[in-house]
Amino acid sequence: MCGIIGYLGGKPAKNILIDGLKKLEYRGYDSAGICVLEKGGFIINKKVGPVASLEKALKQEKIEGVIGIAHTRWATHGVPSERNAHPHFDCQHEITVVHNGIIENYQALKKILIKEGHQFSSETDSEVLAHLIEKFYRGNLETAVSKALALIEGSYGLVALSVKENKLVAARRSSPLLLGIGKHETFIASDIPALLKYTKRVVYLKDGDLAIIDAKGYKIKNLNGQKMDRQVEDVKMSAAQIEKKGFKHFMLKEVFEQPQSLNNLLSGRVKDNKIKLSVKVGPKDFEKIIIVACGTSWHSALIGKYLIEEIARIPVEVDYASEFRYRQPLIKLTDLIIAISQSGETADTLAALREAEKQGAKTLGIVNVVGSTMTREVGSGIYLHAGPEIGVASTKAFSSQVGALLLFALYLKQEKHEKLDPRLLADLKRLPAIVEQTLKVDKEVKKIALKFKNTDHFLYLGRGLNFPVALEGALKLKEISYIHAEGYPAAEIKHGPIALIDEKMPVVFIATKNDLSEKIISNMQEVKARGGKIIAVVDQDYGYIAKLADYLIKVPVVNKLFSPIVNVIPLQLLAYHIADRKGLNVDKPRNLAKSVTVE
Numbered sequence: 083m084c085g086i087i088g089y090l091g092g093k094p095a096k097n098i099l100i101d102g103l104k105k106l107e108y109r110g111y112d113s114a115g116i117c118v119l120e121k122g123g124f125i126i127n128k129k130v131g132p133v134a135s136l137e138k139a140l141k142q143e144k145i146e147g148v149i150g151i152a153h154t155r156w157a158t159h160g161v162p163s164e165r166n167a168h169p170h171f172d173c174q175h176e177i178t179v180v181h182n183g184i185i186e187n188y189q190a191l192k193k194i195l196i197k198e199g200h201q202f203s204s205e206t207d208s209e210v211l212a213h214l215i216e217k218f219y220r221g222n223l224e225t226a227v228s229k230a231l232a233l234i235e236g237s238y239g240l241v242a243l244s245v246k247e248n249k250l251v252a253a254r255r256s257s258p259l260l261l262g263i264g265k266h267e268t269f270i271a272s273d274i275p276a277l278l279k280y281t282k283r284v285v286y287l288k289d290g291d292l293a294i295i296d297a298k299g300y301k302i303k304n305l306n307g308q309k310m311d312r313q314v315e316d317v318k319m320s321a322a323q324i325e326k327k328g329f330k331h332f333m334l335k336e337v338f339e340q341p342q343s344l345n346n347l348l349s350g351r352v353k354d355n356k357i358k359l360s361v362k363v364g365p366k367d368f369e370k371i372i373i374v375a376c377g378t379s380w381h382s383a384l385i386g387k388y389l390i391e392e393i394a395r396i397p398v399e400v401d402y403a404s405e406f407r408y409r410q411p412l413i414k415l416t417d418l419i420i421a422i423s424q425s426g427e428t429a430d431t432l433a434a435l436r437e438a439e440k441q442g443a444k445t446l447g448i449v450n451v452v453g454s455t456m457t458r459e460v461g462s463g464i465y466l467h468a469g470p471e472i473g474v475a476s477t478k479a480f481s482s483q484v485g486a487l488l489l490f491a492l493y494l495k496q497e498k499h500e501k502l503d504p505r506l507l508a509d510l511k512r513l514p515a516i517v518e519q520t521l522k523v524d525k526e527v528k529k530i531a532l533k534f535k536n537t538d539h540f541l542y543l544g545r546g547l548n549f550p551v552a553l554e555g556a557l558k559l560k561e562i563s564y565i566h567a568e569g570y571p572a573a574e575i576k577h578g579p580i581a582l583i584d585e586k587m588p589v590v591f592i593a594t595k596n597d598l599s600e601k602i603i604s605n606m607q608e609v610k611a612r613g614g615k616i617i618a619v620v621d622q623d624y625g626y627i628a629k630l631a632d633y634l635i636k637v638p639v640v641n642k643l644f645s646p647i648v649n650v651i652p653l654q655l656l657a658y659h660i661a662d663r664k665g666l667n668v669d670k671p672r673n674l675a676k677s678v679t680v681e
């Protein structure tokens with residue numbers, strides 16, 4: 083969950099590295115550091131806080147070196163501090179390393195190195211790498227890195243540099259890394275956005291790869307020194323795609339991008355009254371589905387359970403990936419495991435997937451980030467094509483995940499040779515336009531948000547397909563506004579949460595019309611009777627609800643199966659406007675990072 087950028091070419095590295103770090107800040111932002119090789123020595127700078135602090139500190143520095151590495155950190159081992167910021171060094175400052183991932187056996191290695199006379203200056207696991215590489219260094223960085231990595235347990239995406247050679251050596255195991263191929267220059271980064279300004283030609287490193295970059299270009303080998311062939315691929319994403327496009331925050335831009343992201347998802351997949359998916363599994367290949375995911379992706383998984391069971395009549399279990407991987411799950415050869423992840427790099431979801439694969443189950447990924455680790459490991463998959471999601475709070479990925487699950491449910495029904503309702507498919511094609519219309523609630527929601535910016539608690543209630551929407555609304559609010567919020571199936575309140583209700587408790591009801599509307603109304607009455615403030619998301623026949631609710635948010639009428647995609651929009655906006663009104667850092671909420679690549 084940290085960001086890496088490295089450069090070797092003909093231009094001064096400093097500005098390229100700083101620029102790359104800014105594009106990677108969404109991966110981690112509690113400290114940042116840079117090291118440039120100049121005149122046979124390292125010029126090192128580290129700063130706590132955002133990349134802007136590092137940039138400011140370096141503004142007046144005339145650094146001409148053309149080789150360098152940089153890192154933006156999200157702390158795992160050791161507090162955010164200059165000492166713990168990367169790049170890390172050996173005692174003589176002859177080797178420097180930036181590292182993403184976790185060195186699991188670092189304590190044992192550190193003990194040995196200290197006995198051998200190495201002095202450590204940070205509390206991080208990553209520093210062990212610099213000392214180990216120095217220990218094995220005999221004039222060849224490539225050999226020293228390979229020898230060091232042979233002793234490492236854990237995950238890494240790393241780049242190393244020696245004062246004695248004009249080269250960069252990078253290696254990957256379970257933490258993403260890719261090369262950017264320019265004209266007489268090579269870049270290395272943990273994510274595409276860092277490179278896009280300079281090149282669109284990239285090489286994705288695979289687990290076990292070692293890349294050696296020098297003035298002549300790059301070579302890729304494995305840790306035994308065998309040459310590996312890796313394709314150069316063209317990135318389709320444009321630099322403009324990752325700008326804010328005039329919105330105050332990435333999150334708001336991404337909420338408003340949902341008509342487009344849903345359009346991307348559906349394009350070419352609903353055609354001639356058929357669902358076209360290039361997945362390698364069909365209903366004959368499995369008896370049960372288990373979906374694993376974390377956070378927001380887990381909420382979309384819960385909606386997926388409702389959709390697949392209702393539409394395709396196939397049983398679905400949903401599990402937190404972090405629980406699944408450690409509870410010795412009962413996986414059968416007749417199970418299909420679906421992993422859902424925006425980033426495709428979430429450590430727990432990857433581990434759950436690997437466990438399922440180890441036990442012989444079929445796998446399917448629902449992933450946004452093209453070329454991510456998950457997409458390379460999974461049996462087959464459905465890409466969301468939602469475009470880069472930079473705001474830490476996931477928004478457009480969620481609606482596209484739900485959309486992808488809906489497509490998959492319909493696909494399974496179709497492959498069971500059951501007829502799909504052509505009206506439903508026509509409505510599905512109109513979904514992006516309906517979402518566009520739904521976004522008009524923004525003004526109203528903003529007004530409501532103003533009233534609640536000083537609230538300490540929120541409850542979100544929904545039923546059926548909209549129960550996970552309640553969970554998602556609550557998660558959005560807590561992660562960006564730091565207001566305590568909980569989501570429940572509405573009927574559950576009388577089993578406990580109702581005790582919390584008084585005039586200080588706002589309760590958001592997702593009350594669009596469905597078979598359970600009557601029941602939701604009686605839950606509303608229970609809240610009203612106890613003085614709770616009601617915010618209701620409604621679509622049609624809401625006359626009686628209007629009498630009970632303090633605030634109404636009207637969304638368009640849609641087929642019940644699409645309602646989570648529409649209903650989540652006011653909740654995303656409510657969380658956004660409350661957080662913005664509170665003056666909080668919406669895109670980079672405290673203690674959170676965009677992709678959680680460690681446990």
Ligand code: AGP
Binds near residue numbers: 422428476677
């Ligand atoms: C959502 O707003 C979160 N920040 C978080 O819960 C996220 O959904 C979770 O970490 C899973 O990420 P993934 O989809 O990239 O696997």
